[in-house]
Amino acid sequence: MSDYIGTIISTMNSPSPSEINFVVSKGIVHRGQFIEADYPEGTLIALVTNVIKTNKYFERADSVKEFEAHGSALFEQFPTSEWEYLVAECKPLGVFANGRVQRSTFPPSPGARVRIASAENLKKFFNFDESSGLMVGSVQFHDVDVKLNLTKLLKKHLAVLSISGSGKSYFTSVLFEELLDRKKEHGRIACIVLDPHGEYSSFAEPAKKPFTDYSNRTRMVKGRNIRIAVSKLSVGILAGIIPGLSPAQKRDLEEVFGELREKMRKGKGPFDFKDVREAIQKSDKIKKNTKSALLGWLYELNGMRLFGKISSPSLTDLVRPGTLTVVDLSDIINIRKKQIIVSHFAKKLFDERRKKEVPPFLLVLEEAHQFCPEQAAKETAISRSIIRTIAREGRKFGASLCLISQRPVQLDTTALSQCNTKIILRVTNPYDLKHLAESAEALDQKSMDMITSLQVGEALIIGEAVNYPLFFKVRSRKSMPSKHEVSLEKAALDFEEAQSKRDSETEQFL
Amino acid sequence: MQSFLDSVIESVIVAEEKRKKIISEISKIARKEIDVDKIAEKRIVLPVEKCSLNECIAGIDSGFVGKNLYSLDIVLVRARAAIFTYSNNKLKKADYFPEFSSFPEPIVSSLALEKGELSTNKSLHRLKKEINLAKEVIEKFSPKYCFLDGSIVPQHADKPRANSKMQPFYLEVIKCFESLFETAERKKCDLIACVEDSRGTRFKSILKEFLLDKFPVLSGLNECYDSTILNYLLKEGERSFAFPYASSVKMHPVLNDFDEKWASMVHALYLKPSALDRPLRIEFLSQEKDLAERAQRLSAVTMALSSMHRSYAYPSVLIEADLRAKLKPEEINVVCDKISDRLGRHFLGLRRNSRPF
Numbered sequence: 001m002s003d004y005i006g007t008i009i010s011t012m013n014s015p016s017p018s019e020i021n022f023v024v025s026k027g028i029v030h031r032g033q034f035i036e037a038d039y040p041e042g043t044l045i046a047l048v049t050n051v052i053k054t055n056k057y058f059e060r061a062d063s064v065k066e067f068e069a070h071g072s073a074l075f076e077q078f079p080t081s082e083w084e085y086l087v088a089e090c091k092p093l094g095v096f097a098n099g100r101v102q103r104s105t106f107p108p109s110p111g112a113r114v115r116i117a118s119a120e121n122l123k124k125f126f127n128f129d130e131s132s133g134l135m136v137g138s139v140q141f142h143d144v145d146v147k148l149n150l151t152k153l154l155k156k157h158l159a160v161l162s163i164s165g166s167g168k169s170y171f172t173s174v175l176f177e178e179l180l181d182r183k184k185e186h187g188r189i190a191c192i193v194l195d196p197h198g199e200y201s202s203f204a205e206p207a208k209k210p211f212t213d214y215s216n217r218t219r220m221v222k223g224r225n226i227r228i229a230v231s232k233l234s235v236g237i238l239a240g241i242i243p244g245l246s247p248a249q250k251r252d253l254e255e256v257f258g259e260l261r262e263k264m265r266k267g268k269g270p271f272d273f274k275d276v277r278e279a280i281q282k283s284d285k286i287k288k289n290t291k292s293a294l295l296g297w298l299y300e301l302n303g304m305r306l307f308g309k310i311s312s313p314s315l316t317d318l319v320r321p322g323t324l325t326v327v328d329l330s331d332i333i334n335i336r337k338k339q340i341i342v343s344h345f346a347k348k349l350f351d352e353r354r355k356k357e358v359p360p361f362l363l364v365l366e367e368a369h370q371f372c373p374e375q376a377a378k379e380t381a382i383s384r385s386i387i388r389t390i391a392r393e394g395r396k397f398g399a400s401l402c403l404i405s406q407r408p409v410q411l412d413t414t415a416l417s418q419c420n421t422k423i424i425l426r427v428t429n430p431y432d433l434k435h436l437a438e439s440a441e442a443l444d445q446k447s448m449d450m451i452t453s454l455q456v457g458e459a460l461i462i463g464e465a466v467n468y469p470l471f472f473k474v475r476s477r478k479s480m481p482s483k484h485e486v487s488l489e490k491a492a493l494d495f496e497e498a499q500s501k502r503d504s505e506t507e508q509f510l
Numbered sequence: 511m512q513s514f515l516d517s518v519i520e521s522v523i524v525a526e527e528k529r530k531k532i533i534s535e536i537s538k539i540a541r542k543e544i545d546v547d548k549i550a551e552k553r554i555v556l557p558v559e560k561c562s563l564n565e566c567i568a569g570i571d572s573g574f575v576g577k578n579l580y581s582l583d584i585v586l587v588r589a590r591a592a593i594f595t596y597s598n599n600k601l602k603k604a605d606y607f608p609e610f611s612s613f614p615e616p617i618v619s620s621l622a623l624e625k626g627e628l629s630t631n632k633s634l635h636r637l638k639k640e641i642n643l644a645k646e647v648i649e650k651f652s653p654k655y656c657f658l659d660g661s662i663v664p665q666h667a668d669k670p671r672a673n674s675k676m677q678p679f680y681l682e683v684i685k686c687f688e689s690l691f692e693t694a695e696r697k698k699c700d701l702i703a704c705v706e707d708s709r710g711t712r713f714k715s716i717l718k719e720f721l722l723d724k725f726p727v728l729s730g731l732n733e734c735y736d737s738t739i740l741n742y743l744l745k746e747g748e749r750s751f752a753f754p755y756a757s758s759v760k761m762h763p764v765l766n767d768f769d770e771k772w773a774s775m776v777h778a779l780y781l782k783p784s785a786l787d788r789p790l791r792i793e794f795l796s797q798e799k800d801l802a803e804r805a806q807r808l809s810a811v812t813m814a815l816s817s818m819h820r821s822y823a824y825p826s827v828l829i830e831a832d833l834r835a836k837l838k839p840e841e842i843n844v845v846c847d848k849i850s851d852r853l854g855r856h857f858l859g860l861r862r863n864s865r866p867f
Binding site for chain 1: 601
């Protein structure tokens, strides 16, 4: 049993089932810490939402100024430190009674003694999975590991949200490590990350101590090597890619695709856009104007160097339990091309999973607001539809999403609202904060205030994975850090070194 | 209403103008030597020398709240001492006695006192606690100076009528005072009692008694207190001459109850530590032969402890003791509620406090 650290005091509004205040009589408490108090209803668990220091001697500005006007500080005249009190404002979270957590519906009495919440109670209260949970960090100010149950964390999708540079990718790397290190008997899922900046490519590289080597469990797919089989594209998909495709044009295109698929079945083999274009040109049924428009669009699509006769790489080969597939899109600049790839992978994965041809998976989407934007025309949000579909239906099939974004306000509300667990790192933009508050009812104003002041590596988790919003410290990663994590100074030095080497080589050559 | 206010303001202005005129006359000689036997220090106003604090100084104060009930009266009293240790004029350590957070002592009185005696009873209880604590602190901490909040002897209002049931208790309190004086003398501790809002008129009486011949204008000083006169007369860092607490110990209703040794030693003076505050009355014990030296020394210490704020002059050690001792009215309600919980209707409040609307 922990030592008592304070006593509940009586204020105008507290103690109540939603607020208690206590004066700290021993040691210190921090905002974000958990405390507990025994009372007839059971053991109350509460979160310290604010800590206020008071001192009678410093309450009146005029008196402080007057007493210090002669040059000596107030503490040299009065025992001011004797009057400093620490009052902690707390939000009751729940009550342990008869081995169960219940809502707080009755307050403890003023005078009740308070202690730091015990590790045992916290584990039970937050429903941590001690046997096979994903250990992503520790509860701030408590010696308690945050071990999240796989199903509760991922089945109904996850969102990782924060401003740039607050540790989203770091947290996601920690999550990957936990999923890759997971024992077979605990149930392993496949991880696929669609990585626009190549932040996770370090997982595929062999690592030396002190880092853990995950290269044997990671596969890397470079964006430039991805090919999508044209024969596998439906006209519906093409309509999503090609802006302004009219119903008549769709019909014509459907007919051409039908003929080419027929030939393919008869042994002519798969076809590409070149074959489609030739078929359109030869067709007598398609009007001249339609031909010209279709040929123009197909020419543009072909120019992306993304489509071919067969799809590569093969998803069924890539997606294996306990492995990570990094789809590195950092060499692709065209956002449409990236969206087409995301759409293709997401759709393919979902379809394959429905047929149980791939294991249950976690599809991680970095910069999710680029691929699933809130306010964008259909033509510029090619991948939004399939992401929404997985968000809505994925849980039934073991297809989980992890949406990562630095602009929650620009992320599709439908998809975000389906993410039953949210990991929120530092967010400062007021629009993003408002959006978050609207999408997560468990977030109150005090928690919102705390989000703005989170340090790098500190996070808030809300939703299904925990019983109550929890601030925690993300654990240190075991894998090799991303090359993106080098300092600006180091990047500048590397550039200048490379440039001077180039210059000297040129000079020698001349 | 307006005419009433006008007349009040008018009378205040007239009285102030009159006083200023009289005091400007006295000011002419206030800082010069005068040859009056009864004024031992031979000056009306004297400068207070600055001193550096390097000793242990105690301050005693008490707080009390009371509640009158149907069959008894309850008083909560909390006396506290703050003991400051100074070095080079800076506070180095603060001790408290008794411990910081003890609950105030409840005193239940069922003497069936008359209405007027209720407040006397409360006041005597408070005095007894305070004086006994001062004695204990002097024994335990050996301070060089011990500051008391209020007068150094009970007030006239604290003395019950001769046939009152409270008379023995009053005499007991007088004995407590005498015991404190003995302890202070034995431990070489100077007692300094500070009166925040004095209504004393002894200084004015002395002026009128001995200077009326030279300054007939003094006859106009009828309706004012010493502190009012001295507020004009004293400048920051000055004090009045020290004077005996009463013109005749035998004739004084309270001093007469003390042993003559102590009664004759009670003196007072006024000093002005801060420019914008009124003078502070201090009372102390001194034999006639030491009066000038002691008055100067005690004034200097009081000044050093009280002159940090331009508009509030009071010794810091007493400010701290007051903060420690202060009681809130709610605290007695806690006690009464607890008793009421157990006694129910037998524990009745006053009818006037039980009105339904």
